[in-house]
Amino acid sequence: MTKTGTIYEAIGGFNTIDQLVTAFYKRVGNHPKLTPIFPDDLTETARKQRLFLTQFFGGPKWYTEDRGQPMMRRRHLPFEITPERRDAWLACMDAALTEADIEEPYRSAIFEKLTMTAHHMMNTPD
Template identity: 50%
Template sequence: MTAPLQLSPAPDRTLYERIGPEVLHDLVTRFYSLVAQHPDLIPIFPADLSLTARKQEAFLTGFLGGPPLYHQEFGHPRLRARHLPFEITPTRARAWLACMNAALHQTPGLEAQDAAELFAALSRTAAAMVNSPEPEAP
């Protein structure tokens, strides 16, 4: 019998513990600076991204194994339901992931293996948020 694949070098520590709150905050800040400039994402995000960033950081804190900040402040995330009012196409999901991937690579103090683990998890989540087909070409 072979041992299970172990992705994390520290299985006794959550991804949140490995990344830490300061690096997570830096990641979210970098991510939303990229989102604010992305032409595919601008139409579905508010001009002021401060509340959106705060919610994302709270969500990611719990999602990564830290305190359930999002639950405490905003209730259950209900990700799919909260995203239904926004037209999330496959192109927009890929754009969101491209911004996250860039932010992951630009954030000092984020280990490559932790960034890869987080990106894999967020890739699955982004795919699940797609709720609209691509618009038809004119």
């Protein structure tokens, strides 16, 4: 993936994932398109996201150890994920990547992988 091994290692490991997720959920919790499908208290959601992104970008398999296989599409089926919500989610992530100061080429690689994942999560038309 990278000269240093994984994206997770290249961006600085868990501390950077933590900064990214904190910046992301600060935005999600205030986004009018996203708040209807997220809980009022985002603590547990953010914890699971930290575990998932750690594993997704090549770090320890904490998500699988804690929650089992990711099966992200299945886990997201109960929520109406429209193209508009996908775009809102991606906009929050884009801003969070900037706030977390993730440098190129990792920023683009992360956003590309998350964009593909976000497209896969859609399950409802606008």
